[in-house]
Amino acid sequence: MTVFLQATVEGLSLAAIYSLVAIGFVLIYKSMDVLSFAQPALAVVGAGLISSLAVDRGVPFWIALFIGISLTGVLGLIVERTFLRPMVGEPVFSVAILTIGIDILLRTTLDNWIGLNPRYMGDPFPSFGNFGSAQIAGVTIKYLEIAALATAIFIIIALNIFFRKSKYGVAMRATSFDQEAALAQGINVGRIFGLVWFIAGILAAFAGFFITGGFNTLSQTSFVVALRALPAVVIGGLDSIPGAVVGSIIIGLTQGYVAYYQYDFEILTGLTLGNGFSLLAPYLIMFVILILKPDGLFGTKEVERV
C-alpha cells in the first residue's frame, strides 16, 4: 500500500509537470494549428535562465524565478514573431519541421552553456536542504512535488478564469474557433498569436523549473522529460485543454506505477521489459490510443472536405 501511495504521489507530481507543458502545446495548436516541437526546448531554456540568474549571478531566488519565467515567455514571443509569422498559411508539415529547427537552435545554445556538469536551480529555503521532503504515513513526499502540483492547479484555474472573463481570453477563444471570423470582428489575430506563445513560454518555463529543480538538476538530457508531455496531449486530443490535463494524469500515473511495479511484474511473468521501461510506457499508451481513437479522448473529430 505504501508503495502504491508513493507511486501515486510521484505520478501525480509528474502529471502536474506534464500538464503545464501540455497546455502550452494545446494553446498553440488550437490557435495556430501548429504542433510546436520547440516546447521542450523552451522548458529547458527557462530552467537554464533561472539557474544562471539564481546560481551564477547570485540574484535572490524568487526574483530569479520571476525574471527567468518572464524572459522565457518573451522568448516564446520572439520565436513566434521572427520564425512563425512568415509561415502563416504554409503546410502543417513545414511548420512542424520549422519548430524542430527552432528546437535544435535553442537546445544547442543551451547545451553549450550547460557543458558537462549538471546545473542547479538554486534553493529558496536552504534550511530544508534542497527543497526537502516530508514523511507522511511512510510515503516520502518532496516539497517540490507539492509545489509542482499546487502551481499546476493554480495555473489551470487562473487560465480558466482568464479565458472566460478577460477580454483577451475571450478573443483567444474566438480566434481558435475561427480565425477569419475573429479578424472580421476586429480582433488583432497577430497579437493573439504572440500572446499564445508568451503564455506557452511561461507554462514551459514553470515546467522546466519543476523538471530540473532540487536534486534533478539541469543536464543536456532534461528536455526528454518535457517531450513526454507530447503523448499526454495526443491522448487527450490535440485541441482540448481538459483533455491535456486528463492525458497528463494518465501518463504521469502510468509512469509512476510502471516505475514501481515493473520489477514485480517481471518476476511474476518472467518477461524482461528492459531498463527505463517506465519512460517508454507513455509512448506505448499513445500508440494504442491513437489506434483506437485517432482524435484522442477529448479531441474534436476532424471533418474533411475534398
Place this chain on the structure above:
Amino acid sequence: MKSRPNLYTNYDKESAIFSNNTQKFWFAVLFVLSVSLCFVATDYWILLISRSLTFSIGAWGINIVSGLAGQITLAHGSFIGIGVYTAAVLGGVASNSVWGYELDMLIWLPAAGIVAALFSLILAPLAVRLKGLNLALVTLAFLFICSHIFSNFISVTGGAGIGRKVAKLVLFGINLEEGLAFGNFLLEKNQIQYLFCLFLCMIMGFGFKNIVRSRAGRAYAGIRDGDIAAEALGVNLFRYKASAFALASFYAGVGGAMASTISGGVEPGLFNLLFSILAVAIIVIGGAGTVLGPLFGAFFYIMAPGFIQYILKITHLTESALPLNLGQIEAILFGLCIILFLIFEPRGLWGIWFRLRNYFKAWPFSY
C-alpha cells in the same frame, strides 16, 4: 527531331530518365569524374563522399514516404537502425555477447532492406487510419519503442553505450577489408567502398526516378495532394500507403547497412529522435519530392561539417579557440538551415539549382 531536343512528341519521351541529350552528356561527365575521383582524392574526402552517397540512399527512402506520398514520418531512423543491425548480425563477426554469421555481402545487403521493409509493415495499418500530425506522432512512438528495444536487445545491438562491430565487406567470398590487388596495383578498402557506394547510389537513384514516373509514383502524388480525392479516383490507399512505407524502409535499410560499413561500429544510442529528424531535415534542405533533392541534402549535411573542419585545419585554429565546439556549430548551422530554407526557399537546394539552371539556360537573355 534531333535538332530540337526539348520538343517532346510523346509522354514516354518526356518521362524518360534522361529526357534530353544535355542531361545524358552531363551525367556521363559526372560519372567519369566521380569514378576517377577515387584515384585522385585523399582518404578524408573519399570517406566523406562515400558517407554522403549512402546518406542520400536513406534520404531517397524518406523522400518516397514524405516527399512523394506526403506522409510525415519520424521513424525513418529506426528503419535505418533495423537495416544496420540486420546487416551486422548476418555479415558481422560473432563475439561473446553478440550474434554474427559472417555471411556474404550479396546476402546481408538485400536482407537489410527487406527486413526493414517487413518491419515497416507494422506501421501500415496505422498509416491508413491516420494522417498528418497524428501519423507523425505514431511514428514518433514507434521510434521510441524501437530505440528502447535497440538499447536492450544486447545479443543483436551490443547494448546501450557499448555497441558492436558491423558487417564485413566480403563479396563473392573475397574479403575486401584488406583491399584488392591487381598485379602491382592495390585498390584500397576505402576506394572499393567508395566505388561500391557510388554504384549502389546510382542504382537506387535510378530506382527512385523509376518510382516517380511509374503508376505507384502517380498514386503517391495523388495521396499527397488529397488522399480522399485519390481514394475516390480509385487509388487503393492501403496498398499505396503500405508500399510507400515499405519502399522507404527498404531504402533506409540498404543505405544504413552500407553507411555502417564506413563507420565500422554502431552504438544503439545513435538511432534516437535526432537521427530521424536529421532524415527529415535532409530532404527539407535538399528539396522534398524531387529526385535530386535528397542527393543535394545529403551532400550538404555531410560535406558542410567536412568543409568547416578543413577550414579549421588550414587556418590552424583549434577547437578551443571557438566559442562553440564543432558538433554544436554543425547543429546550429543545421537548425538555421532548416528554418531559413523553409521560410525562404521551400523547394530547398533543388529549388536554388532549378533557378540557377533556368537562369543560365536563357543566358544572356534572362528576364
